[in-house]
Amino acid sequence: QVQLVESGGGLVQAEGSLRLSCAASGTTFSTYGMGWFRQAPGKEREFVATISRSGGIARYADSVKGRFTISRDNAKNTVYLQMNSLKPEDTAVYYCAATAAGYTYSRMGDYDYWGQGTQVTVSS
DSSP: OOEEEEEOOEEEETTOOEEEEEEEESSOGGGSEEEEEEEOTTSOOEEEEEEOTTSOOEEEOTTTTTTEEEEEETTTTEEEEEEOSOOGGGOEEEEEEEETTOSOOOSGGGOSEEOOOEEEEEEO
């Protein structure tokens, strides 16, 4: 069983920055591919970013490309999402997820474990 705990959410003004963290326990973190998803009120959960188990490959949703950066520290069992130039439309609950497949995936169904989420609110 894998436990994922997100942190770092909060309220920020437009054009500001936040860094989300997701700490994993209960597994060999370095064998899992990791992803970030988000869900805005009244909308479906959507893909944001994903990173391979080694950290060598990352992919992003078009809506965040160039503004968000996913990274991981396997020694700390943690994956990060650096969010810059935030927009009000980035407001959502952000979830991290782990896939035993180890690679990068953008579909929710490819992930085996999910965190509880952290709220990000961007004011205009």
